[in-house]
Amino acid sequence: MVKESLKTSICHESRLLIIGLGLIGGSLAAALRESGFKGQIAACDPDGNEIALGIEMGLIDTGGTHLYEQLRDASMVVLAVPVLAMESVMATLAEALPYAARNVVLTDVGSTKATIRAYAEKVFGQVPTNMVLGHPIAGSEKSGVAAANPRLYVDHKVILTPEPNVDHNALERVRLLWQACGADVLEMDVERHDQVLARTSHLPHLLAFSLVDTLARQDERLDIFRYAAGGFRDFTRIAGSDPVMWRDIFIANKQAVLASLDDFEAGLKRLRYAVETDDSDALIATFDRASHARHYFDSLLNKTSYQAEYHMQPQGEVTYRVQPGGQAQGRLRVPGDKSMSHRSIMLGALAEGVTEVKGFLEGEDSLATLQAFREMGVAIEGPHQGRVTIHGVGMHGLKAPAGPLYVGNSGTAMRLFSGLLAGQAFNSELTGDESLTKRPMGRVADPLRLMGATIDTADGGRPPLKIHGGASLKGIHYDMPMASAQVKSCLLLAGLYAEGETRVREPAPTRDHTERMLNGFGYAVAREGDTCWLEGGGKLTAGPIDVPSDISSATFFLVAAAITPGADITLEHVGINPTRIGVINILTLMGADLALENEHEVGGEPVADIRIRYAPLKGIDIPVDQVPLAIDEFPALFIAAANAQGTTRLRGAEELRVKESDRIQAMADGLAILGVKHTVVEDGIDIVGNGDDSAPSYGGGRVDSLGDHRIAMAFAIASLRASEEIVIENCANVATSFPDFVALATRIGMAVSVEGTHE
């Protein structure tokens, strides 16, 4: 029996008629009831028993077997009958429609869309403007209204495939219907829907039916199933689905199913051959790619981080609770450099030969980049403890991905990919998480367009980016309006595919890992003063890459030691590329006791161990030329400033406003909660430090990192000098750049506990 809900539904239909009261229709009724739907729910089904059961279960108010009666005053009609039954139901509906409410909206739940659209055209002359075809991507191997489940659609996708002439009010009402049931509603055109579903739903059902049937025939007493374990059960669960419904789907979506079956047969043939010829490399490459793709899919499904899923520890919202005080002592090695990790995969994939990467950052951002290349057909082994082997496909060897490439939280990935993909023969689309969706992409789309690329963005130049393949790019001379290594790198990567020379002038030096790594792969990048350039049309030759520890991650421990009396920390093997050492220069100017030891070079990048011991800090005016060299380090540096004597002034840092959060405002809001005096200006901030090392520098409280990894880690470090506990919300994204952060913070003597909830 369905409970009366205390909520108020966002769906305000006065009378909803469900035609076909099975699992899907019944679950829709159940979900609406739970949402607090106040209208009437009626159902029409040829099987009177199903109607009676629906009433008994409290799912519907009324129902019957005759459409005319049930249609009376209906404001929305949902067709939930098997696909091949749609035509005759629509024909009856067309005749009975005058009985419905004047503003009636029609929709359906069929699993294929082109056939249903064709029925509508046949019956109504064209798809009526008040008809919105749709498909909830949810189901179960169970059927019938008895199996109705009010949570069937929660967090599931519903794809609507409206026609261009659709009435927007009708579309909105159907959207609200499904949102009321907890679903995520998205739109797609009919053809794409049918192709996507053929691959992701129809093909797996066909395989499950086929496997079970084949085994059953081979063993007519069905004895074989006694010995089948989890693998068989997981693979074949859907073979228990409704035969009539699935027959209809395969007949209705024949062409798309056959095309996906062709691809599948080709893949099976390749695997068969690999087994036959003992081709262990091919087997590993295929299984590795599939295994990672499956983990990635789980992470999307569970809305957990890829990292968490990969290590089988689902995490949703994560809160850090950090006790005040603590020590800052020890020798640490922080994970690999994020910028270089992205680039190692990108260039390794485009190179000829096999690239072995050491020190790869196994963080969300770089793992998303790695996954994106797997989706473009690149065989990548690992990562295993920072080691990745990339089987390069050459400059023109990438394959069109089957769907959008998801780059998570990473501005770097989206901007570098946009350059690289602009040079490919195929179309592509780049998407990211909520934070990335707010970040400006016009800064890359505009110059790429000047090179001849065709790129569509959402409003205001925001993601997603749709990149049209097959453009012939031409080199440009570009004067960057902002100091951005991402824009520079994007253009250099596009320049690899462009005719002639691509030159980029930067208003201030920015990190030069792209230039160094290209040179390391045998691709000449020249530089004179503030300008670098390359000639298109060359090739990359694979070579080993040793990624040093990330100075941006090391920064949190540099600041920890710089503010904690008695501290002594050594950070090993940190990249100290001159375009990244703003933090060392700024802390030194503030009076930190910092020394570089064991300086040497690995793979074209300078590295050192950095030893830092406590010394009192003083407020400074941060030199503007250091800003691009320390761009990601400011959240932590603001904490150093809050502990220094006097005021620290930052100017010329407007770029901080377009990072994973508006980092000036996010830090200012958190500092205000701790009680640190500050003044925000458009391009910077003044922070008044306490500078008394005999007492805590500020209070505690609950701060919101806004899902920005660096804000979260900065406030965690701040606790070393707080008088009370600091609770930091929305910390899951620390995994994008620094998955071991809490373990290392604990190792130096901080008390951080992590509260995470499952979604």
Ligand SMILES: O=C(O)C1=C[C@@H](OP(=O)(O)O)[C@@H](O)[C@H](O)C1
């Ligand atoms: O090129 C890169 O790897 C990066 C460049 C910087 O961004 P901008 O180019 O937007 O300044 C930096 O903030 C980012 O974390 C990494």
Ligand SMILES: C=C(OP(=O)(O)O)C(=O)O
């Ligand atoms: C700004 C950052 O990264 P991205 O731009 O790649 O998201 C960062 O890591 O601080």
